Amino acid sequence: MKSIDLRSDTVSWPTIAMREAMARAEVGDDVWGDDPTVIQLQEKAAGLVGMEAALFVPSGTMANLAAILAHCGRGDELILGNQSHTFRYEAGGIAALAGVNPHTLPNQPDGTMVVADIEAAVRPDDPHFPRSRAIFLENTHNICGGVAIPPAYFSSVRQLASRHGLVVHLDGARVFNAAAALDCRVTEITQYVDSVSFCLSKGLCAPAGSLLCGSFDFYRRARRARKALGGGMRQAGILAAAGIVALEQMVERLVEDHANAKTLATGLAEIPGVEIDPAAVQTNLVFFALSKSVPVEPEVLVERLDREFNVKIGRRGGQHFRAVTHYWITSRTVETALEAFRAVLQPLQ
Ligand SMILES: *Cc1c(COP(=O)(O)O)cnc(C)c1O
Numbered sequence: 001m002k003s004i005d006l007r008s009d010t011v012s013w014p015t016i017a018m019r020e021a022m023a024r025a026e027v028g029d030d031v032w033g034d035d036p037t038v039i040q041l042q043e044k045a046a047g048l049v050g051m052e053a054a055l056f057v058p059s060g061t062m063a064n065l066a067a068i069l070a071h072c073g074r075g076d077e078l079i080l081g082n083q084s085h086t087f088r089y090e091a092g093g094i095a096a097l098a099g100v101n102p103h104t105l106p107n108q109p110d111g112t113m114v115v116a117d118i119e120a121a122v123r124p125d126d127p128h129f130p131r132s133r134a135i136f137l138e139n140t141h142n143i144c145g146g147v148a149i150p151p152a153y154f155s156s157v158r159q160l161a162s163r164h165g166l167v168v169h170l171d172g173a174r175v176f177n178a179a180a181a182l183d184c185r186v187t188e189i190t191q192y193v194d195s196v197s198f199c200l201s202k203g204l205c206a207p208a209g210s211l212l213c214g215s216f217d218f219y220r221r222a223r224r225a226r227k228a229l230g231g232g233m234r235q236a237g238i239l240a241a242a243g244i245v246a247l248e249q250m251v252e253r254l255v256e257d258h259a260n261a262k263t264l265a266t267g268l269a270e271i272p273g274v275e276i277d278p279a280a281v282q283t284n285l286v287f288f289a290l291s292k293s294v295p296v297e298p299e300v301l302v303e304r305l306d307r308e309f310n311v312k313i314g315r316r317g318g319q320h321f322r323a324v325t326h327y328w329i330t331s332r333t334v335e336t337a338l339e340a341f342r343a344v345l346q347p348l349q
Helices: 016-024 036-049 060-071 085-089 115-121 151-164 175-182 186-190 216-228 237-250 254-269 298-309 331-348
Strands: 053-057 076-081 101-105 131-138 167-171 195-199 210-214 285-290 320-324
Touching: 016 237, 036 053, 036 186, 036 195, 036 210, 036 237, 053 060, 053 216, 053 237, 060 085, 060 131, 060 167, 060 195, 060 210, 060 216, 076 085, 085 131, 101 115, 115 151, 131 151, 151 167, 151 186, 175 186, 175 195, 175 254, 210 216, 254 285, 254 320, 254 331, 298 320, 298 331
Parallel strands: 076 101, 076 131, 131 167, 167 195
Antiparallel strands: 053 210, 195 210, 285 320
16 A cells, blocks of 8 residues: 655655656757757746746755855855755755855744845945845745745845845745745746746656756856756756646646645644644645643654554654645545544544
């Protein structure tokens, strides 16, 4: 029996349509710019987010690092959230490989940084200080609960950035989830940023790959950075073919994942000892905690769900967990997962 894998949307396998497209894909050497399928994916991606160009890269982490390398020089400063994926989960690459000084500001529960905090963080022109160069935003905001940040916030950050000559990059790993949750076109968000990265390999189900989008000039610099990082891939059309299917078939359906996440959150809230506010669940990420009063260790919950019920969830440290819905999690599998939670937790009450 296949497991009900709620650890992340990254675990989603490619769809049958993707595997067929991969088998049929026309390919070339993409380092030489010869792969027609990569070119097609890049053009489609750029069009979707309303940018001049897009670059296919192996991962979201590389997309963000290539963006920084394209925007910043060594010793420049990057303003980003202290709960941002780039600050917390990208192996310190911005400092180690780009030589960029991370200036972190507290992320608010809604995933934003306070605009006045950003303004105050911008350095005056003084040889003592690093040069403020870029602002990184994230939407949806992963650690802040998969929350979707509305376009109005991007508009205010854009105005501030333009006043100070800063560039704005959006880590939009799940930006299509954000647009789906806000019921807006993704361009309503991306129109305010200079560059945006998004993942094909999360809710969009492709096996691998991200797109880094921006102006033609940005694209040329990012392409050079990708080469330096070892991310130039040869017959990458095999992967790009799945990405095209992802953009054509998987974007509109993300609302189903959000509905399933809501059902999961509501069901969890009804189990005594589970701490969660279903109203806070906006997209496909469901964060919850186990009350200290429940006589089960967090690792035992994870272990029993997995071993006895084939349900996998993510641990977030302490009493905290994360469950993520995606294409392979249906409303039926959500019910099965909830039965497993009840079977483990209710006899303990
Ligand atoms: C997953 C994720 C990334 C990185 O993507 P990888 O493909 O795993 O390297 C970047 N930012 C956010 C917000 C993410 O959720």
